[in-house]
Amino acid sequence: MTSEASSFRFHHPSRLRRSVLTVPAINDRALDKVTGLDCDAVIFDLEDSVAEDRKADARHKLLEFLQNADLDHRERIIRINASDTPHFREDMRLVLQCLPDAVLLPKVEEPVTVQDVADLLGEQDAAEGLRIWAMIETPRGVLNAAAIASSGRTSDSRLDAFVVGLNDLRKATGIPAAPGRTYLVPYLMQVVLAARAYGLDVIDSVSNDFRDLEAFSDESAQGRAMGFDGKMLIHPAQVEPANHHFGPSEPAIAEARLVVETFSDLAHAGLNVINIDGRMIERLHAEEAARLLAKVDMITARKDKP
Numbered sequence: 001m002t003s004e005a006s007s008f009r010f011h012h013p014s015r016l017r018r019s020v021l022t023v024p025a026i027n028d029r030a031l032d033k034v035t036g037l038d039c040d041a042v043i044f045d046l047e048d049s050v051a052e053d054r055k056a057d058a059r060h061k062l063l064e065f066l067q068n069a070d071l072d073h074r075e076r077i078i079r080i081n082a083s084d085t086p087h088f089r090e091d092m093r094l095v096l097q098c099l100p101d102a103v104l105l106p107k108v109e110e111p112v113t114v115q116d117v118a119d120l121l122g123e124q125d126a127a128e129g130l131r132i133w134a135m136i137e138t139p140r141g142v143l144n145a146a147a148i149a150s151s152g153r154t155s156d157s158r159l160d161a162f163v164v165g166l167n168d169l170r171k172a173t174g175i176p177a178a179p180g181r182t183y184l185v186p187y188l189m190q191v192v193l194a195a196r197a198y199g200l201d202v203i204d205s206v207s208n209d210f211r212d213l214e215a216f217s218d219e220s221a222q223g224r225a226m227g228f229d230g231k232m233l234i235h236p237a238q239v240e241p242a243n244h245h246f247g248p249s250e251p252a253i254a255e256a257r258l259v260v261e262t263f264s265d266l267a268h269a270g271l272n273v274i275n276i277d278g279r280m281i282e283r284l285h286a287e288e289a290a291r292l293l294a295k296v297d298m299i300t301a302r303k304d305k306p
């Protein structure tokens with residue numbers, strides 16, 4: 001951390017997860033494109049985007065790709081097939097070979113699902129820093145989101161993020177896709193709250209209509225307003241608007257700098273609440289501001305890279 005952000009502590013290690021692009025591991029052309037895209041993270045999908053009879057082929061392609069590609073700052077996540085499928089063992093073997101930043105578990109409905117994978121990873125020294133992400137995308141997953149999130153406490157703290165999957169959730173609930181996601185908002189908020197209660201990041205669902213960038217922008221703004229850290233993306237065209245909506249805006253950066261500077265001022269030492277331009281600002285706002293500035297530092301460091 002290089003700026004004003006360093007003088008305040010925040011509860012969760014900040015990472016940029018504004019744009020989390022998913023790529024079918026079977027799709028060579030898409031795989032070749034990801035290193036040229038400004039996304040924060042890439043999910044290499046072995047699950048629903050890969051046909052049953054092509055899973056082995058997809059694993060083979062992904063191994064070769066990850067052994068040769070330089071993903072640089074982009075987090076690498078592999079979405080595997082669920083443990084009750086015939087693909088799970090081989091998918092996990094691939095995860096242990098590739099050692100990505102995280103493994104994404106689909107359709108998680110119970111804490112034990114996370115615990116079992118944490119136990120498997122725990123048997124391998126090389127997988128020490130490997131984290132677990134969980135897709136919350138079924139009615140039981142939403143209902144149990146808090147219990148699943150809390151399981152991060154008992155599984156070596158590997159659980160790091162939730163990703164919402166609205167395609168599966170719509171299928172299971174019968175709620176049709178509609179602008180504003182009115183009837184899904186309560187479920188989305190439940191997942192955000194559960195993630196926050198246990199210090200997890202939380203990523204909003206994909207938007208299927210990748211040509212309608214106006215609708216995508218609206219949905220991203222809504223996701224940001226609901227408290228999501230970023231959005232799962234299916235297409236390169238969605239990267240820039242996601243970075244924009246989930247990244248810090250200029251007015252927010254200016255405000256954060258003002259708040260941190262004011263609280264760092266010795267004249268305010270010992271004060272937990274101050275008046276800035278007619279608004280009450282508490283020390284908790286300074287922590288929030290420091291978190292935002294840490295993200296700005298990360299974005300700047302990336303841009304400054306030769």
Ligand SMILES: CC(C)(COP(=O)(O)OP(=O)(O)OC[C@H]1O[C@@H](n2cnc3c(N)ncnc32)[C@H](O)[C@@H]1OP(=O)(O)O)[C@@H](O)C(=O)NCCC(=O)NCCSC(=O)C[C@H](O)C(=O)O
Nearest residue numbers: 022023024029030033045049137165166167168234235236
């Ligand atoms: C949806 C797509 C099949 C569309 O692909 P395509 O027809 O190739 O679109 P374009 O011609 O517009 O593509 C332009 C170029 O961009 C490349 N491309 C496309 N998508 C990606 C991508 N995701 N990553 C990287 N590059 C991408 C194309 O190859 C074109 O380049 P070129 O070939 O050089 O011309 C496709 O976008 C796609 O497959 N998207 C991802 C689908 C996916 O991963 N699905 C699984 C995750 S979704 C999910 O998890 C849902 C969740 O579980 C839930 O329940 O909600």
Ligand SMILES: [Mg+2]
Nearest residue numbers: 137165167168
């Ligand atoms: Mg799904």
